[in-house]
Amino acid sequence: MTLAIMQPYFLPYIGYLQLMNAVDTFVLYDDVAFINRGWINRNKLLINGQEHMFTVPLKDASQNKRINEVHLADDPKWRSKLLKTIEQGYRKAPYYLTVMPLTEKIVNFTTDSIADLIHFSLAELKQYLDLSTQLIKSSSVYNNAELKAQTRILDICRQEKATRYINPIGGIELYDKSVFAEAGIELNFIKSKRVEYPQGNRGTGAHEFVPWLSIIDVLMFNDVTAVKTMLNEYELV
Template sequence: MTLAIMQPYFLPYIGYMQLMNLADTFVLYDDVAFINRGWINRNKLLINGQEHLFTLPLKDASQNKRINEVHLADDPKWRGKLLKTIEQGYRKAPQYGAVMPITEKIINFTTDSIADLIYASLVELNQYLGITTRLVASSSVYDNAELKAQARILDICKQEGATRYVNPIGGMELYDKPTFSEAGIELNFIRSQRVAYPQFKNEFVPWLSILDVLMFNDVPTTKAFLTHCELI
């Protein structure tokens, strides 16, 4: 059984979705410290041919709080503003008609929790793409927050009965293959390959939100892109 663990990211880039697609169970690591100016509540879209960073407004966000303790801003106007930005950027994209209703459902999901919003958004994306990976919020299951770093990852793997753990390649210095092997778990790292596709008539801008991929590519093409990665 293949397990992957990542902090919850909103409308993440395709490498995040590739990792999720590889896993039988994907743990949203939502009871660890919130990261300011990270990718939990931000991502990038294509607006007027240029990379555009959007941010979900939060209330009293702090690195002293866990992700599942962080709330969205009280002012609901950000939802309409974000949807308007997406409409302006993508209304002429080939898959706009199919993808915009899902986008509206995600952004208008009723909650004040950034963690809950991201969980719901990933459920919607997986249903659209036919990804059957089981999603689990770490705060709801494992009761091991006292453990840190590699020890906690190993404990989650053991609780889930995982035989393989896959991590983004950026974590190669954090985890030790012999230690995982001693626990009966194979450790692999995923390296995403560059995915390119037409974005109107503009020069291609890579590594944007999965929303950009979906606006320009149908489901079969996007599912093929999910395999554009390698394990090491």
């Protein structure tokens, strides 16, 4: 059984979905410290040919809180504003009529929890792309929040009876293959390949492809079959 563990990210870039697709069980690491100015509640879209950062506003977010303790801001107008931005940026995209209802369903999901919003969004993306990966919130199962770093990751692997653990390439300095091997677990790191696709409406004077945007950009310009091919564009090291 192959496992991955990642902090929950809202409408993340394709590399996140590649990791999710590469494993049998994907654990949303939602009971660890919130990361200010990270990717939990923000990502990038293509608006008028330029990168545009969008942010889901939060209430009293702090690195002293766990992700599942952080609430959405009280002002609900962010939802309509974000949807309006997406509409303006992608209404001429070839798959807008298919992807926009999915986007609206995600953004308008009723909750005041950023962790729950992200869990719902990833479940919807999983269904849309017909992925078989099981999604689990770490806060709901493992009862090991007192453990830290590699020790906790190994404990979750043991509880899930994982034989392989895949981590993003950025963790190559944090995790030791020999330690995992002693526990009977193969450790790999996933390295995303740059995927390009016809990215329309780039705006006047903008001719270069803009990579690593939110999965929304990928979905707006590609059908499900093409996206599923892109999800396999990585190497394991």
